[in-house]
Amino acid sequence: MSQALQEMQCSAGATFDPAQVQVPASFGNDAAALQAARQGVALVDLSHWGLLKISDEDRLRFLHNQSTNDFQKLKPGQGCDTVFVTSTARTIDLVTAYVTKEAVLLLVSPNRRQQLLEWLDRYIFPMDRVELADISNDSAIFSLIGPESDTLLTKLGVQLPIGDVYASHQHLNLNDIEVRIARGSGFALPGYTLIVPASNAANLWQTLTTANATPMGDRVWQQLRIEQGRPLPDYELTEDYNPLEAGLWNTISFDKGCYIGQETIARLNTYKGVKQQLWGVRLPVSVEPGTVITVDGEKVGKLTSCTPTEQGYIGLAYIRTKAGGVGLQVQVGEIEGDVVDVPFLTHEYYGSQ
CATH class of the missing domain: 3.30.1360.120 (Probable tRNA modification gtpase trme; domain 1)
Structure with a gap:
């Protein structure tokens, strides 16, 4: 600078x-x-x-x-x-x-x-x-x-x-x-x-x-x-x-x-x-990146980032594809969260780039 x-x-x-x-x-x-x-x-x-x-x-x-x-x-x-x-x-x-x-x-x-x-x-x-x-x-x-x-x-x-x-x-x-x-x-x-x-x-x-x-x-x-x-x-x-x-x-x-x-x-x-995809995760409190994500006790992913917002917290996380995507309810450590879409990411091929 x-x-x-x-x-x-x-x-x-x-x-x-x-x-x-x-x-x-x-x-x-x-x-x-x-x-x-x-x-x-x-x-x-x-x-x-x-x-x-x-x-x-x-x-x-x-x-x-x-x-x-x-x-x-x-x-x-x-x-x-x-x-x-x-x-x-x-x-x-x-x-x-x-x-x-x-x-x-x-x-x-x-x-x-x-x-x-x-x-x-x-x-x-x-x-x-x-x-x-x-x-x-x-x-x-x-x-x-x-x-x-x-x-x-x-x-x-x-x-x-x-x-x-x-x-x-x-x-x-x-x-x-x-x-x-x-x-x-x-x-x-x-x-x-x-x-x-x-x-x-x-x-x-x-x-x-x-x-x-x-x-x-x-x-x-x-x-x-x-x-x-x-x-x-x-x-x-x-x-x-x-x-x-x-x-x-x-x-x-x-x-x-x-x-x-x-x-x-x-x-x-x-x-x-x-096998896994990056999604947003809505959370009620802050959770440390690196925290394991589970569904019904089974590990399905990992939190990579987390930030406060006006509506609580949002994180980014890799979620196993077979577990689901938007709308999936997950356990991030001890905290319940919901998988959400985020606008920057795409999850499929739309044709010739």
């Missing part, structure tokens, strides 16, 4: 978690920030996430062979979500890719940045024309979340729409600040992702907050991501689970050729072999 941006956030009331000194935990406005994400527009600093740059002539073919989605069909200005998996289709990270004329930018989870860089480097062979670069420290990443995001950008002179589909993006000038703006908030909520040089981060933050974007800290972002059902590495995305179990069907192309983990994913889809 740039010093100027951190000072600006501190002056706006930001407090920081000692374990994550570069991540604003709260701006002292958690209820207002949550309401803004649902009814107005909230602004989140995601600059602690990683940004990798993949360039040279073979970049699309290379990424096509390394992850679950179809890169060969993407043109500059387009993008997609994709999952990097092991050879046995266990998840490494859920990544958003933005294709430009010269490169592909990968927005990766903060605790997967180095691992993914090393993973990709391992699969570059001498004849491959691929260059990898970690540009995280040179960039700042903001997210606009909420139904008024379009109104705010229009007020700032941005011509909408940015593009026709999710992850469409444009590099443009906003109040003399060069910024790449992409459709998608990272949730099943309207919004945009903004990528800006770190040197201009404070100026862009001030521009957006002056235009009435409500700053949101990581505490509320984490609540939203659990309510929405976005899986996160070390919680829902681990080597214990594959992307189909994680509800990330819309990040997978079943029509493309071979890639790492493809055989396992294809077999699971063809033979309906998904």
Whole structure:
């Protein structure tokens, strides 16, 4: 994080978690920030996430062979979500890719940045024309979340729409600040992702907050991501689970050729072999992630995340497919809960991606 941006956030009331000194935990406005994400527009600093740059002539073919989605069909200005998996289709990270004329930018989870860089480097062979670069420290990443995001950008002179589909993006000038703006908030909520040089981060933050974007800290972002059902590495995305179990069907192309983990994913889809699925769980009290979930005394899953909401608590949990889905009553440790749907996840294949 740039010093100027951190000072600006501190002056706006930001407090920081000692374990994550570069991540604003709260701006002292958690209820207002949550309401803004649902009814107005909230602004989140995601600059602690990683940004990798993949360039040279073979970049699309290379990424096509390394992850679950179809890169060969993407043109500059387009993008997609994709999952990097092991050879046995266990998840490494859920990544958003933005294709430009010269490169592909990968927005990766903060605790997967180095691992993914090393993973990709391992699969570059001498004849491959691929260059990898970690540009995280040179960039700042903001997210606009909420139904008024379009109104705010229009007020700032941005011509909408940015593009026709999710992850469409444009590099443009906003109040003399060069910024790449992409459709998608990272949730099943309207919004945009903004990528800006770190040197201009404070100026862009001030521009957006002056235009009435409500700053949101990581505490509320984490609540939203659990309510929405976005899986996160070390919680829902681990080597214990594959992307189909994680509800990330819309990040997978079943029509493309071979890639790492493809055989396992294809077999699971063809033979309906998904043994567990990620769902939301409504709870009356907080329960520790990792708690075993049972039905009639039989273990059927495990809680992976939990957060307070205005209507009690909600968690994310892997539930054995044969046990059921939405409406299933479960025992989470000693606490009774109900399995619910969450908007970010899908649990079946809807056709060509």
